[in-house]
Amino acid sequence: MGERGFATSEFEARLARAQAMMAAHDLDALFLTTEPEVRYFTGYLTRFWASPTRPWFLIVPARGKPIAVIPGIGAALMAQTWVEDIRTWSAPDLQDDGVSLLAETLREVVPRAGRIGLPDGHETHLRMPLADLERVRSALEGRRIVGDAGIIRALRMVKSPAEIMKIETACAIAARAFARVAEFAREGAALDRVFRQFQMTCLGEGADWVPYLAGGAEQGGYTDVISPAREIPLVSGDVLMLDTGLVWDGYFCDYDRNWSVGVPAPVVATGFAQLVEASDAAFGIARPGATAADLFHAMQEVLARNGETTDAGRLGHGLGMSLTEWPSLIPSDHTVLEVGMVLTLEPGIALGDRILVHEEDIVITESGARYLSPHLGPELAVI
DSSP states (O other): OOOOSOOHHHHHHHHHHHHHHHHHTTOSEEEEOSHHHHHHHHOOOOGGGGOOSSOOEEEEESSSOOEEEEEGGGHHHHTTSSOOEEEEEOSOOSSOSSHHHHHHHHHHHSOTTOEEEEOOSTTOOOOSOHHHHHHHHHTSTTOEEEEOTTHHHHHHHBOOHHHHHHHHHHHHHHHHHHTTGGGTOOTTOBHHHHHHHHHHHHHHTTOSEEEEEEEEEEETBBSOSSSOOOSOBOOTTEEEEEEEEEEETTEEOOEEEEEESSSOOHHHHHHHHHHHHHHHHHHHHOSTTOBHHHHHHHHHHHHHHHSEEOSSSOSEEEOSSSSSEEEEOSTTOOOBOOTTBEEEEOOEEEETTEEEEOOEEEEEETTEEEESSOOOOSSOEEO
């Protein structure tokens, strides 16, 4: 296992990069409301975000350290981070759920006519009531809330070595769990039981929790990869797929593995080999200067050669504190790859009315790409 948490220098570096970008875009503060945004600047790791009752706010000023404006129930944990300025209210408050305290803090750190950046692009959302946001706007006395110019996305997209270590640790835990699937997945085993046993295995191998597990098992492939597991037995000719997003120290892995129940049909074996060839093609060109679209086209060229692609919409994505992050491997995403980006390669292929999907996790280095998940060969595993 790797080392948990981060040195204070990690957060100092993130803050310095953010404030330099804020200066370039004439922003006087960043106003953040979601779990990964708050955790990125503070290290505040808790599963309490699963409750939608309370809003949580973080202000990153143009100068100085972040300021937490949070419900009182979180003060003790926030005090264990490097954040020193922690302002609290008793939540939930049906009349003023942190609105006055938040507006007061923004007025304090942002000059009149100043600009406050709020993430507003793709893959962002606001974790507070819209009515409360409007109340904050009306209390800012000339200060304006505007978009963050993509600053948060740009920061989170490129991982530090310490972040990459955590993702690689999560990948290693998943690899150990995948290696044990044959212990409980066999002909006659119920699919829902396999799902539960796999999650228990992930936890036993060191995962902190397993917030995401998808997959399927049907004859010659599967019809989709997002349905809940059903109480149906595995039978000879099924292809079982498990796709896990387990978490270690706040960072996800996200990759899948496939098994044939019994000897696979030739079309299934060929289709799986084609998937591996597709991901290998993208891996081969994944280097600084290439684009997300380049990786898509490298995979698509292989997939379209002897088969039909799925309608999943993309062939991979970014990975980190969230299961899926920017960028998307689609034809229209021309994000340029940089050292430190962590991506999934996720080609899919249609075999009649069934599909097969294969996924790996990689990191971009100065010399190209490196696998974080154990690289598979073209042979489909048999159980």
